[in-house]
Each structure stands twice: as structure tokens, then as C-alpha cells.
Amino acid sequence: xxxxxxxxxxxxxxxxxxxxxxxxxxxxxxxxxxxxxxxxxxxxxxxxxxxxxxxxxxxxxxxxxxxxxxxxxxxxxxxxxxxxxxxxxxxxxxxxxxxxxxxxxxxxxxxxxxxxxxxxxxxxxxxxxxxxxxxxxxxxxxxxxxxxxxxxxxxxxxxxxxxxxxxxxxxxxxxxxxxxxxxxxxxxxxxxxxxxxxxxxxxxxxxxxxxxxxxxxxxxxxxxxxxxxxxxxxxxxxxxxxxxxxxxxxxxxxxxxxx
Amino acid sequence: xxxxxxxxxxxxxxxxxxxxxxxxxxxxxxxxxxxxxxxxxxxxxxxxxxxxxxxxxxxxxxxxxxxxxxxxxxxxxxxxxxxxxxxxxxxxxxxxxxxxxxxxxxxxxxxxxxxxxxxxxxxxxxxxxxxxxxxxxxxxxxxxxxxxxxxxxxxxxxxxxxxxxxxxxxxxxxxxxxxxxxxxxxxxxxxxxxxxxxxxxxxxxxxxxxxxxxxxxxxxxxxxxxxxxxxxxxxxxxxxxxxxxxxxxxxxxxxxxxx
Numbered sequence: 001x002x003x004x005x006x007x008x009x010x011x012x013x014x015x016x017x018x019x020x021x022x023x024x025x026x027x028x029x030x031x032x033x034x035x036x037x038x039x040x041x042x043x044x045x046x047x048x049x050x051x052x053x054x055x056x057x058x059x060x061x062x063x064x065x066x067x068x069x070x071x072x073x074x075x076x077x078x079x080x081x082x083x084x085x086x087x088x089x090x091x092x093x094x095x096x097x098x099x100x101x102x103x104x105x106x107x108x109x110x111x112x113x114x115x116x117x118x119x120x121x122x123x124x125x126x127x128x129x130x131x132x133x134x135x136x137x138x139x140x141x142x143x144x145x146x147x148x149x150x151x152x153x154x155x156x157x158x159x160x161x162x163x164x165x166x167x168x169x170x171x172x173x174x175x176x177x178x179x180x181x182x183x184x185x186x187x188x189x190x191x192x193x194x195x196x197x198x199x200x201x202x203x204x205x206x207x208x209x210x211x212x213x214x215x216x217x218x219x220x221x222x223x224x225x226x227x228x229x230x231x232x233x234x235x236x237x238x239x240x241x242x243x244x245x246x247x248x249x250x251x252x253x254x255x256x257x258x259x
Numbered sequence: 260x261x262x263x264x265x266x267x268x269x270x271x272x273x274x275x276x277x278x279x280x281x282x283x284x285x286x287x288x289x290x291x292x293x294x295x296x297x298x299x300x301x302x303x304x305x306x307x308x309x310x311x312x313x314x315x316x317x318x319x320x321x322x323x324x325x326x327x328x329x330x331x332x333x334x335x336x337x338x339x340x341x342x343x344x345x346x347x348x349x350x351x352x353x354x355x356x357x358x359x360x361x362x363x364x365x366x367x368x369x370x371x372x373x374x375x376x377x378x379x380x381x382x383x384x385x386x387x388x389x390x391x392x393x394x395x396x397x398x399x400x401x402x403x404x405x406x407x408x409x410x411x412x413x414x415x416x417x418x419x420x421x422x423x424x425x426x427x428x429x430x431x432x433x434x435x436x437x438x439x440x441x442x443x444x445x446x447x448x449x450x451x452x453x454x455x456x457x458x459x460x461x462x463x464x465x466x467x468x469x470x471x472x473x474x475x476x477x478x479x480x481x482x483x484x485x486x487x488x489x490x491x492x493x494x495x496x497x498x499x500x501x502x503x504x505x506x507x508x509x510x511x512x513x514x515x516x517x518x
Contacts, residue, residue, distance in 0.1 A: 050380075053417050054417075055413055055416060055417060072417045073417050074419060075418060075419035078418060079413070079416050079417040081413070081414065085410045085411060085413070085414035087411065087432065088430070088510055088511045088512050089432040089433075089435065089510065089511070096292060098415075098420075099418030099419055100429070102424065130510055131510075131512065132509065132510055132511075132512040146418070150418060150419075156417075241383075258416060
């Protein structure tokens with residue numbers, strides 16, 4: 001598996017005119033890698049994730065999976081959003097099995113797989129619960145199981161823990177590292193939090209303010225499991241933070257200018 | 260006895276008891292002749308007689324059958340039309356505006372047209388019922404589709420759902436709260452339109468009993484039939500639509516669950 005992003009640019013039409021969101025982004029992700037896209041809010045990193053998912057088209061450039069350009073969304077590149085986006089009319093198990101319906105697997109096999117991934121995210125026993133009965137953290141666990149159950153080539157995570165409280169987020173950081181170690185998934189993870197990026201990623205791609213460009217790439221080789229309070233990690237974060245800060249200031253200046 | 264005891268159904272029963280007593284006392288004051296303001300007992304007798312001699316049950320059956328056929332037709336056409344209106348932008352701007360405009364027309368205004376088209380027949384009244392219910396069903400359904408959170412669609416597409424499956428497994432269930440409130444609204448419009456139509460000319464049915472009551476100067480019968488009409492409208496709403504709507508709103512996690 002190899003995901004390649006080749007010269008992707010995108011511009012949005014707004015009332016004020018054209019807003020460039022992404023400019024000439026190129027990088028590649030190999031099988032089993034955990035890569036974080038880090039940048040100030042509004043830098044276009046979520047847009048890039050949508051382009052990779054096939055939910056949006058780039059103006060120029062292309063995204064290739066194993067050398068073939070992607071055409072539209074597909075089960076090989078599943079997105080987990082900041083909000084869980086579970087379907088309230090389905091119970092937990094049917095939510096997890098949702099994407100499997102089109103795979104041609106028989107029903108029993110779909111449920112079996114859904115239950116396996118519910119165990120992986122520690123939600124066994126919640127098969128028949130409905131979405132409105134779950135807490136925010138549990139919803140995000142279901143969303144994770146739903147994406148993992150499709151066994152995608154690459155998992156695209158768009159600030160998935162952004163709406164959770166700090167304690168729940170810390171717990172997810174630990175569990176996601178475990179799940180990644182167990183399943184060997186390839187993960188592309190968008191965040192604006194430096195320490196989160198360093199806890200999770202092998203590589204961290206730092207984005208500039210709008211239009212988003214990759215400003216710098218950091219490697220993070222700290223031993224796992226990492227924790228957000230680790231000394232080595234905090235030290236490493238300091239260096240990245242200095243670089244990010246100038247971009248955050250630039251983004252803030254842009255917003256003031258626009259507002 | 261405290262004030263909390265006097266709430267809920269107890270309060271309701273007491274209120275209606277006081278209302279009936281006040282009515283009877285007003286009657287006993289003989290302010291108006293009995294043929295304009297009948298006693299509670301003569302209305303009660305009219306009800307009992309009407310049910311005993313079979314004229315009320317027959318009228319109820321005839322009216323309910325007409326309502327069911329007209330309402331059923333409205334659902335059959337209205338829901339698919341609403342689904343299209345909610346999803347296809349150009350239809351929404353053209354057909355949608357016509358539907359919105361026609362909804363401002365009280366449905367009984369269709370009666371002259373219906374009589375010219377269909378003559379003095381069952382078809383004419385069905386037409387009035389359908390025109391009363393169809394438009395509000397379509398509009399509510401279209402609203403439901405329109406208010407489908409875009410995130411649901413993005414999530415479904417990234418899991419490989421598209422085309423017909425996207426419609427049946429995401430858009431339709433997501434629109435269910437809107438469809439249900441349209442069905443509820445449609446029923447009350449259908450019932451009202453039917454009564455208006457029956458009053459004006461059609462033989463049999465509850466509307467006809469009302470007209471007969473007027474022609475025979477039988478105020479007790481007029482009031483008795485009005486009570487029956489109210490009860491049927493309420494029972495259908497309370498027994499069918501309200502519980503379904505409440506359950507759906509709760510499960511879909513919508514606020515302001517109506518009591």
C-alpha cells in the first residue's frame with residue numbers, strides 16, 4: 001500500500017472572491033505508517049483530508065493509491081470526523097456494520113466482524129444500544145469501530161478527538177496507539193495540537209497558514225506507548241511549537257484582515 | 260390535598276366536568292330556546308340514538324373510508340414528490356414554489372373545480388381531500404430531506420454508499436422525522452377537507468349528518484356529530500401519530516420532544 005499526494009492545489013470560491021486553500025501539496029505515506037498533519041486552524045488540512053477521501057476534487061494534482069489515481073470516495077479510505085456522524089436510526093452494531101452491507105458479506109459474517117471491532121474499541125455489550133444513549137466518547141469509539149470494520153487501506157482521521165474532554169482524549173491517545181499496533185493500519189491524522197501529533201505520529205507534517213503548504217516535516221522516534229505528559233515529548237513539542245507559532249500568528253492576521 | 264394532586268388527568272376530568280355543568284346550568288337559565296341551545300342530556304340522547312340506530316356508525320365508516328383512500332393517495336404521491344423536491348435543486352425552485360403557493364389555498368376552494376371535472380361523484384371529494392393533504396406532506400418531506408445533516412452523507416459516502424443505497428439507507432431514514440410530521444399534518448388536513456367537502460354536497464358521511472341536523476333544526480344532532488368528528492380526529496392523531504413522532508424524535512436525538 002502506498003498513498004501518494006501529488007501536487008494537490010485547491011481554491012475555494014467565496015463571496016470575497018477566491019480563497020486559496022491548498023497550494024502544491026506533495027507527500028507520500030507507506031503501509032503501516034502513522035502520519036499526522038499539523039497546522040493552525042483554517043490552513044486547509046481538513047480540506048486535504050477530504051480530497052484524499054475523494055469527497056472533494058482538487059483543482060490540480062492528484063491522489064494515487066498504489067499508483068492508481070483515485071476517483072471519488074471509497075471503502076479503502078474511510079474518514080473519521082470530529083463528530084461521530086453515527087446514524088441515529090441504527091443501533092450500535094448496525095452502525096458498525098453499515099459500510100459492510102455493500103461488500104457482499106452475508107449478514108452473520110457482517111455482524112461477526114462488527115462485534116469483533118466493537119470488542120477492539122472496548123464496547124462489547126453495547127450492540128443494541130442506540131446512539132442517543134451513548135456519551136460523546138462512546139460515540140467516537142463506535143465511529144472508530146465502524147471505520148476499522150471496513151479494514152481500509154488507510155484510515156483518515158479529521159481531528160477525531162477535538163470535541164472530547166481532555167481526560168477522554170488522553171485515554172483515546174493510548175488506545176489508538178494500541179489499536180494501531182494490533183491492526184497495523186495506515187493512519188493519516190489531522191490535528192492542530194502539537195503534542196497530540198507527537199504522541200501519535202511517526203511523522204508530523206507541519207502546514208503553513210492559508211494557503212496550506214507543507215512547511216516542514218518532523219520525525220518522531222520516541223518509544224511507544226507515548227503519553228502527552230512525557231518529558232521527551234514535551235521537549236520535542238517545544239521545537240515544533242516554535243515553528244507552528246509563527247503560522248498561527250499568520251493565520252490570525254489573515255482572519256483579522258478578512259474580518 | 261395539595262395542588263400537585265390536582266394535575267394531569269385529574270385536572271382534565273375536573274375541567275370537563277365543570278364545563279358540562281356550566282353548559283347545563285346555562286341551558287336551565289332558558290336564555291335561548293332549546294332548539295338553539297340544547298341541554299347536555301338531549302345531546303347525549305342524540306349520541307346514544309345515533310349509535311343505536313346505526314346512522315352514526317355508518318356515517319363514521321363512510322367518512323373514514325373516504326379519508327383513508329384520500330389520505331393514502333396523498334401519501335403515495337406526496338412522499339415521493341417530497342423526496343424529489345428535497346433532493347433536486349431545480350425541481351425545488353420550480354415545482355417547489357408552485358406547491359408552496361398552492362398550499363396557501365384552503366383545500367375546499369378546489370371543490371368547484373373538482374365538481375366541474377368529476378361531477379357530483381365520490382371522485383370529486385377525494386380530489387379535495389388529496390389536494391388538502393398532499394401538499395403539506397410533500398413540503399414536510401422535502402424539508403426533512405433538506406435538513407439531513409451533510410455529515411451523514413459524507414460519512415456514508417466515505418464508507419462506499421452511493422446511488423440508490425445512499426437514498427434508501429441514509430436520506431430516507433434521516434428524513435423520517437420530517438416525513439412523520441408531514442403525515443401527521445396531512446392527516447389533519449385530510450380530515451378537515453373531507454368534512455368541508457361532505458358538508459357541501461356528498462351523501463352519507465358525517466358531514467351529511469351535520470347538514471341534516473341543520474335542515475331539521477336538530478341542534479342536538481349537530482353538536483353530537485361535531486363531538487364525534489372531533490373525537491375521531493383526535494383519536495387518530497393521539498393513537499397513531501403522536502407516539503410514533505415522539506419515539507422518532509427521541510431516538511434521532513432531536514430536542515423539544517413534544518409532550
